[in-house]
Amino acid sequence: MVKLKYVILAGLAVAIGIAAAVILLQSEEKRVKKQFRLLSDRASKEKEENLLAATRSAKNIGVLFAEKVEFKTHFAPFSGTLTPEEITGYAARGRSLFSTFDLKFYDFEIQFPGEGTAEVALTARAKGKLLSGELVNETHEMECRLTKVDNKWLFSHFEVVEILKR
DSSP states (O other): OHHHHHHHHHHHHHHHHHHHHHHHHHHHHHHHHHHHHHHHHHHOBOSOOOHHHHHHHHHHHHTTEEEEEEEEOSSGGGOEEEOHHHHHHHHHHHHHTEEEEEEEEEEEEEEEEETTEEEEEEEEEEEEEETTSOEEEEEEEEEEEEEEETTEEEEEEEEEEOOOOO
């Protein structure tokens, strides 16, 4: 009878531990997804903005990034290691080329390979209207890494994954 009591208590402890791990992991997933939602909201542009609003939007993008961020793309000027200040500058210049711009992220596959690191495979879609009137509609598969700094997830790596064409 005493052994059965210990087996039941041990089983209950294991079940509580598994439930706690699932809940904590789930909340970390939500926090990672929230960073992508913030990036999407801050990069997007619904209409013409005055200079102050445009500057504020670009500056708010920079705070989502770690001190050094590695970008790997097929376009050389946007590949390399950048600081949040450089990213803010690129964001401001990029947003100024569009009358409207919408950035969305889909199909998240989030993994936590180590403490304080999240690796995310996803689909990014950028669409908008350039000031010249030309429409832009691009979709890319990406691999991203976020690093936890001061209990906050910050982007530290972006890589555009080349999809084979038929």
